[in-house]
Amino acid sequence: MKTKKIIMAAALLWGTVAWSLNWDKALIMGTTPAEKVSATDPFDAVRAALARGERKIVIPKRTYKVSPKDNSFYLCLKGLSDAVIDFSGAEFLGLVNTCFFHLENCTNVTLRNVTVDYAVLPFTQAWIEKVDKDGNWDVRVIPGYPCPDEIALRDSGKFWPVQAYDAKTFELKNSMRFRDGIAIARTGTDTYRITGGKNRRGDVGDIAVWSIKELRIPVHAGAVTSTSCKGCTFENMIVYSTPHGCGFAEFSADANRYLNCSLVRRPPETDPEKRGVKRLRSGNHDAFNSRCSYVGPTIDRCTFQYHCDDCVNISGFYAFVMEQKGRTLRIAPYCGTPRIDPGDTCQLMTFGGNCLPDARVVSLTPAGETTPDERKLFESYNLWPGIAASIRRAYTVVLDEYRELPCGSVIISNRRMGNGFSIRNCVMGGNRARGLLIKASDGIIESNVISRVECSAVQIAPEYEWMEGGCSKNMIVRDNVFSDNGDGVLVSGNNGARKPLPADSHRNIAITGNTISGSMTGIRVVGCTGLDVRGNEIALPNRPHARAFDLRNVAEVRK
16 A cells, blocks of 8 residues: 555656556556556557646557557547657557557647557568569569558559569669559469559569558558647657658648657567568658648657658648739649738749749638639649649739739748758668758758668759749758768759749758768759858769769859
């Protein structure tokens, strides 16, 4: 009795739900403590503790097999403030491939010390046993990996992306076999035939890897996600696989922090399943994605490797300008929702790529649906598949000053693209696409190591075809080590006319003190005024056309 009083006193003193002895005992013996906490699902314990008003919660370290109960989430927290949930190094194995943690409209909430994975992987690995003259593969699933059924193979969106890893190095050989009629057909219990695709590289003995989307219930993609959260912290979180989405994703965030978080492929010695070949993939998409944030994320001491897309993507969404009458614009935003508020200053870029002086939005009002003619015009812009169809709503915007914006120009709020971010002390690479894909301003990229990325280690660039912006200002890229990437640092972008950006696009970019090796181009900048590229060490590969610098449409350079 005395011991129990001491434990209860300690719990009250720290404001935690310690459960310690009682809950540990319940987990071992299969009983339930007095507060009716589930011995098999610690998320029930978290919900119960929050309902009682607790704001510091500690979960005992165990390996838990869990099922989602929170509408496609294992744990969904809404409207929570000033809370800390410490999982003490516990590991969760999900029985359904959907989102583990989702925060919505939360402030100053911390999640820490947890590992997440899925009992049945959301991807599979297969030996390439035969390659025909057209580059089609006959493959056999490696023991220990799932064999998807025909329903999971009906369209490429369910198995994107298909990749191939070298059998000897276990590094990417085919970064993405996609589009151009790609298909996967089941030919036996554990055999499949992969046909079509623009990139068909892959040899007998290599290992094909493709995604498997959860189809049993509606799910939420991504492992750790948040919407409209402010000042939240995600710390010491390890993600070993992702359900058809990102490892970490935030939308409309405001200064969230990600400290010592990882998305990495699981080593065989900790894998709960024995497999014929170790895992070659971690996540099925970007490692980290920040969209339309008010203040960008702090990413510190994180490791993102061997996933299927960018390591970090920070951006906002453009809206098309469809019509202009003086200071009044008819705009059509990506996905039909404007991320612009009255009072916001906005970047403005014409279809041909001229970046006009910023203007302030005086008012914004709904203006019905886009017209059939407008939707045909969207299709003519050669946007990424599916984006044109999403542009269904129109709005009327009044600017404080006149700017000449022909049809097809774009507008984006400076307040909704993740400005003020920082990425420091991280290790990234081994993935397709880019290391860091940045479309924000007032950020710093410092003391990171990025290697074996298919494209650029750092790409600072708006992408018109994705409707993602904007141009960047006041950026620092310093003291990083970039090795064996497609390019070192690329500052560029595109517009509706697909022309090089003019010099008035990006502004005040400092790329200094970096060590860059093994890339075809060390530093490439197209469209910038105010560029500092001093003090970089660049070692070029012994290949034709390799160059340390490629500067075009650049003014006010220090090098």
